[in-house]
Amino acid sequence: MNWSLIISNALYSAIGVNAIGFALAAAGLNVHFGYTGLLNFGQAGFLLIGAYSVAIPVSEWGWNLFATIPVVIVMATVFALLLGIPTLRLRSDYLAIVTIAAAEILRLLVSTPRWTGFTGGTDGINSFTKDFRNSVPFSRDRFFLWKQPLTNYDLWIIIVGWFLVAVAGVFVWALIRSPWGRVLRSIREDEDAARSLGKNVFSYKMISLVIGGVIGAFGGVVLAIGNQTANPITFRTELTFFAYAILVLGGVGKVRGPIIGSIIFWFVISFTEGFLKNATDVGGWKLPGWLVDENNYGFIRFMLVGLGLVLLVVFRPQGIFGNRKEQAFDVK
Amino acid sequence: MSSDPSMLGDVACEPGATKPDPILVADSVRRSFGGLVAVDVDHLEVQRNTITALIGPNGAGKTTFFNLLTGFDEVDTGTWSFDGNPMNKVAPHRTAKLGMVRTFQLTKSLTRMSVLENMRLGAFQQKGERFWAAPFPALWKDEEAANTLRAEALLTRFKMDHMRDEYAGSLSGGQRKLLEMARALMVEPKLIMLDEPMAGVNPALKQSLLDHIRSLKGEGRTVLFVEHDMDMVHEISDWVIVMAEGRIIAEGPPAVIGANQEVIDAYLGAHQNSDLGLRP
Amino acid sequence: MTIRIRHLVAALVTFVALAGALWMPAHADDIIIKVRVQNTPEGGGKKQPVEGVTVTVFDAAGTEIATDVTDAKGVVDLAVPTDGTYTVKLDQDSLPDGIGLREGETGERSVTPTQGLGGNANFNLGAAGPEAKSKLDLLPQALLNGVRFGLVIAIMSVGLSLIYATTGLSNFAHAETVTMGAVVTWTVDDHLRIFHSTTGIQAFLQLGFTALFGIAATATFSGLLETGVWRPMRRRRIGLTSMMIVSIGIAIFVRFFIQFRFGDQPKSYREFSSQKNLSWLPATPRDLFAAGVSLLMLGGVAYMLMRTRTGKAIRAVSDNPELSSSTGINTDRIILFVWVLGGGLAGLSGVLFGLDEQVQWNMGSRLLLLMFAAITLGGLGRPFGALVGSLVVGLMVQLWAWLFSGYADLKNVGALLALILILLVRPQGILGRKERVG
Secondary structure, eight states: OOHHHHHHHHHHHHHSHHHHHHHHHHHHHIIIIIIIOOOOOOHHHHHHHHHHHHHHHHHHHOOOGGGGHHHHHHHHHHHHHHHHHHHTTSOHHHHHHHHHHHHHHHHHHHHSGGGHHHHOGGGOBOOOOHHHHHTOOOSOOEEEETTEEEEHHHHHHHHHHHHHHHHHHHHHHHHHTSHHHHHHHHHHHOHHHHHHTTOOHHHHHHHHHHHHHHHHHHHHHHHHHHHTOBOGGGGSHHHHHHHHHHHHHHOTTOTTHHHHHHHHHHHHHHHHHHHHHHHHSSSSSOOOTTTOOTTTGGGHHHHHHHHHHHHHHHHOTTOSSSOGGGOOSOOO | OOOOHHHHTTSOSSTTOOOSSEEEEEEEEEEEETTEEEEEEEEEEEETTSEEEEEOSTTSSHHHHHHHHTTSSOOSEEEEEETTEEOTTOOHHHHHHHTEEEOOSSOOOOTTSBHHHHHHHHSSSOGGGSTTTTTOHHHHHHHHHHHHHHHHHHHHHTTOGGGTTSBGGGSOHHHHHHHHHHHHHHTOOSEEEEESTTTTOOHHHHHHHHHHHHHHHHTTOEEEEEOSOHHHHHHHOSEEEEEETTEEEEEEOHHHHHTOHHHHHHHHHHOTTOOOOOOO | OOSOHHHHHHHHHHHHHHGGGGGSOOOOOOEEEEEEEEEEOTTOOOOEEOOSOEEEEEOTTSOEEEEEEOOTTSEEEEEESSSSOEEEEEOGGGSOTTOOOOTTOOSEEEEOOBTTTBEEEEEEEESOOSOOOOHHHHHHHHHHHHHHHHHHHHHHHHHHHHHHHHHOOOOTTHHHHHHHHHHHHHHHHHHOOSOOOSSHHHHHHHHHHHHHHHHHHHHHHHHHHIIIIIHHHHHTTOOHHHHHHHHHHHHHHHHHHHHHHHOSSOBOOSTTSSOOOOSSSSSOHHHHHHHHHHHHHHHHHHHHHHHSHHHHHHHHHHHOHHHHHHTTOOHHHHHHHHHHHHHHHHHHHHHHHHHHSOBOTTHHHHHHHHHHHHHHHTOTTOHHHHHHHHHHHHHHHHHHHHHTGGGGGGHHHHHHHHHHHHHHHOTTOSSSOSSOOO
16 A cells, blocks of 8 residues: 555645636536525536637637637626526526536537537547647646656646636635625525515526636636546536535535635545555455455545535535534525 | 594595505506416505505415515506506516515525625615626725615614624524514615514514604605504504405505404404404 | 434445345356348348358457357357457358348448447348338337337336425436336346246246336335435425435435446346337337336326325325325325335336346436426426426437437437427426416
């Protein structure tokens, strides 16, 4: 059992590209669900939009990667409007079903072999990161996080990514403490009360959907650039569910929630994987083969996600660090 | 006792009576659920700057009528206007903007927000509630401070100033009623519509609540309220409207209504044991 | 903590015990690629098997894996060791005189066989077959497929809808209940064989017998979740949103547990692995069997809801839980009944869907959105609406595949788009009451 490698791997995961992408996904969900009470189960769709809004213009039309940022914002906004207009006036479970369906439609559309030339089909798009690579400011090409080696490209996307997380966090914080944020929270508590006081609930919900969606889309951008691929398999419904798990873990309705949640989530995921990989490997100390072997250990960490989500919601709805009193979860 | 003969003295005591200066006028407002007609009001006027009570047995359609007037429910047919503005298809938040604010029978306090936050939310047309201004406190700090002062003054008036920082969820039922009424006043409404303001309110508080409602009239506002507590109706209302099975069956000053046989029958038919408290 | 940990533990233990069947290692058989060589005589006529043709299979690196000669039925089985992509080559020199390859035929097939399912390669020689059937000729088949698919979804969604109606919960774990039914049945079927024939009446009996295990497992699982998780959560007045997220957690756990023990490769029931269409209907006996069972079950549920005391109590609880409990209905018992019923129906539908396609870890979650689409189309919380909605969804999916045959992989998109459009114009669903939904 190589503890130092397992732990440095886990530490790297905790600050790595996945942690950043999911922190942004969960930060967007936090705006939707945590502050406005919108049940968006299609966050994966927003991330997909972000990833492909960068990948397609670069690989198809030869755009500069950084020039696609406005496309990301515009496309995520359009998607939010398309989702919101039919559903935001309806009961909240309709939004849940429509968003999950819309995200799945998007994923099927980019997976289909029909438009492989455009979307890359199930292989996705893999050659669009040249401009980002050229922007790497480090002359050294290899760094170490304890035992974990990382390239200058990895380090650069991590720095840019966490900068984006910080920007999103400050932006959300500034919005939520304002009277505007107060209206948002009042909608979460009881939208009829907000209406009776003259607040245009629909428009607030819509703006919330757009903001959370755009933040999520940037999560998709980070995942795509960091993993150097925009691939439909990344954007399955599980992504949204994991983002919810992260949000609940870190604390719903708190700016720090998605960030803490994502760091812990990815540390635990990576640590479990590293541990089980070692414990099922040939040689040395091993777990019994009838229990778990090198072919199926990979599923255990995701079983833990499911179990963890259940236990958190039931026993610690305020997140692992929150206090019971400020529990920001539905109490209706 | 508080009726003002100069305004309502000449008004006929009959359903749909015309008033000298109505703030709210409804015509042929109908709403049915399935086969059941919940509201069927031919004509109704509410006089400006009065306290008008809307009474009737359970299921008479009072709350549904409130919902229709404030845009929380849609009429099947009918028109109504508030302060000269036609109100059909006007969304609830626009109704509030025009100066017609309601409270709810089941209180809608925003449980995970503090009492003070609840109050500030009520303040009307805040710059800081606009998305573009929200991230820049310089644009809304002064306004927020002014709203806070106003909120604190109202809380003091309602004797709730000591709990300004508590979560609304920790208040008792009666306190929530008070908070909801105070919050509605933050909107500066011309017409405030209270749905059972006395339900669940501690008897010790009732008298001061009555005084508050009376003082609203003193400020030039109009009050329309649904209530089951007939002592209260009798004590503060200038005019009483009686609904039964969706229709308006009687109108008049409290003393006249208390003696109206049709009203007594409607109540007795609905629940035999209720004490009307209206009989003179 | 009022949640009953005892029950939670009981639920978990039973879950592990039920799924214990999965613990037993599956047979590590070779994977079989079935090659069939047929010839159409000049001037048309029925295809005939070609005997004595040499066929060879190569792996991706071009290494020869196996070679053999077709039998009297024109069929040869070639065994390959693992999943992967293989190339099957037909030796042209071994063809009988007078039989040659068609124009454009290379004599090669790329095959990707999988464990349990195997693979197929067909060579049709001689005169080209009749012109492809016209679209209209394929319509009855598409309609029939739609009804069949709709019926399977209906069994799943009626349970989901009843649960929603009585508890208000959108249960995301319903999909995994479906998968569990299929997987437990497959595993029991793999180990416990009473009837050995894989066709005919024996096959029905064998599968019917093993399906009982799957249904019992899902019904128990569902019931234990109610007593161990949902009921305590209701008692603690935990909101529906939290419960929905808990159901997602359960779904994730079970989904990956199934992958963990059952593996992620699709498997087929041994029974009815190959079936021919009936002469009078474009459907196989297996399809008829599945549709018949579905209809029977749906009829039973409808009768139960309309005619029995329990059914009336269920409808009362869906209308107003507080009121019905004050009139002496034991709400908790009714809800438990609904969970057990819904779980059992889900298990059954998993078996039927596994017959139709294959048993795989994601078979339920692939259908979850269609289930939600069905119950939303029919009007949330209305079991009969769910039935109608399911048929609409089933037909929509299959008609899309028929109409846009080039885009058949997008057939679910049609149903989901329709869901969104219908919500725009008729938010209460097809059968829903016209009332404010907001």
